[in-house]
Amino acid sequence: MNLKELYQEIILDHGKNPRNLRKTENFNKDAKGYNPLCGDKVHVFLKLNENKKIEDISFEGSGCAISMASASLMTDLVKDKEEKEARDLIKDFLDMIKEKPELVTKSLSEDEKTKLMSLSGVKQYPMRVKCATLAWHTLTSAITNSQEEINTEKFD
C-alpha cells in the first residue's frame, strides 16, 4: 500500500474522526507524549480495573493525521484487553513498524490486524515513524506508571 492509499483509507477515517478522543472519567493511569519535531502531542488516559483489565482508554491531543490515526486505532484495539495483552500488542506493533513484516499477536482478529497493518506504510518514510509510534510509547508509560513524559527527542 502506498502512502496516498494509506492516507485515503484508514488515516483519513481515524485522523478526521478519531475514536476515543476524550478524557476517561475516573481514569487511574495516564501519561503524556510529545514529538517536538512535528509538534504532535498526545495524552493517554486509562482505567484499569482490579482484574488488570483495561476498562476504558481515551486520549487527547493534536498532531498530524498519522499520529492521530495511530492513537485512535490503538485505543480502539486495546480497550477491553488484559494489561498483559496490551503490553504484548504494543511490543508487536513497535516491532512491526520498525522491522518485522507482520503482526504476530493472537489477541487481534484478522480484520483488526489488517486495519493496524495499514500504518505499516510509514516504514518507507523513516521521518514519519515517530508519528506512528508516539501514542504507543505513551501507553507503555501510562501502564507502567512511570510518570515519565515521553519525548521522542530527549534533551541533552
Added chain:
Amino acid sequence: MNIDNIKKEFPIFNNKVHNNDLVYLDSANSSQKPQVVIDRIYDFYSKEFSNVGRSIHYLAVAATNMYENTRVSVQKFINAKDKNEIVFTKGATEAINLVASTYGQKYLKSGDEVLLTELEHHSNYVPWHYLRKSKGVKIEFADVNDDGEVTLESIEKKINSKTKMIAITHLSNVTGAILPIKEITQLAHSKNIPVLVDGCQGAPHLKLDMQDLDCDFYAISCHKMYGPTGLGILYAKKKWLEELPPYQGGGGMIGEVKKEGITYGDLPNKYEAGTMQTAQVIAFNESIKFLNKIGIENIMKHESELINYGQEILRKNNSVKLIGNPKNKGSVLSFTLDGIHPHDIATVLDEDGVAIRAGHHCCQILHDKLNIPASARASLGVYNTKDDLDKLNNALNNCKKIFNTK
C-alpha cells in the same frame, strides 16, 4: 545563458518522481546541481586527482593551483578585499562554530552577551549556546515583528554595554525577510561590536559585497549555491583571522612543529587543518562560473518575479496562510494550510512530484513565537518557473480534496 531554459542544465529534472515531473521547491534546504559541477567532480577524480598543498609532483601542483583558483573566484564573487579572507570549511555550520569557538575562547567572559535574532537557524544559535555553558555568556534575541522581519530598531533595543557579538541571518529561511545588514553593521561598529552574518540563504540569492556590507564574518553554504555538499566558506576580515586562535589542529595548518612547541601556518592555512574537500572546492569554482554566467542580477530579478507570483496565487487560495509579509523578501514561501498538518501536506504533495519541506526548518525559536509547531515551506532556486508554482497550488488543492477541507 537564458534563465528561462536553465532547467535543462540540471540533469535531475530528467528523472520522474512517482511518475511525475519533479517540481523541486526545496532549494533553501539544498539546491540541485548543474551538469558542469557534476562533470567537474567526475573529471577531477578521473584525470586530475591529488591532495593539495603538500607534495610537489605534477598532479599535486596542478590540484593546488585549481584549489586556490576557487578561493580567488569566491573572493571576487563576494568582493572581499583579500583572497586570504576566504576560509574553506565543511559547511556554514562549521564556519559559525569556528567563529563562536575561537572568538568565544579569546574575547568572551561570564556576563558578556551575544545578540542573535528570533529568526536564526539552529546553526546560528547552538554554537553560541555552548558558550553559555563553558563561559557563562548570555544570549539575547532581537524580536521578530508581525511581518516576520527583524528591523534595525529591534536590534538597537537589545544592544547594551555587555553586547560583545551580533550574529544574524542575512535572509530568513522561514519568512524570507532580508535583514538590513549594512545598517546593522554600521550601528554595531559604532559601539565596537563585531557582526557575524549567517549567509546561507543570502549567498545564493543576493548580490554580495563584503567591503560594502562591512560585516566581520560571513558564513556561506556551498551546497545551497548549486555546489557540492560538504563545503562551506567562512569570510572573515583579515585582522580577525590573524588575531583569533586556530580552530582545529592537524596537518597543513602548522608552521613548525617541535617537541617543545608549535607555530601555526599563515592565512588561510591556519584554519584549514587536515586534508580538505579538494574535489568539492575545485568543483565549486564551476558553481560560481555558472552563477556569473547567468548574472546574479538576473537571478535576483527572476526569483523576485517568482516570489511575487507565488505570493499572489497562494493568497488567492483561501485556506493557505502565508507566514510573514516582509517588505524585503527573498526566495522562501512558508505557509500553513487550515486543518492539515504540514507533514501531511508534504507527504501528499510528494506523491504529485512536488518536493517541499515541512517542519520547523531548524527554527524552533521562531515557530514557538508564531505559536505553531511546524510549517510547510516552498523555496525557490534559479531553475524554478511560474509553472512550478502553479503545480504547487494545484497539488495543495489536491491535498485539500484528500483531506476534505475547504
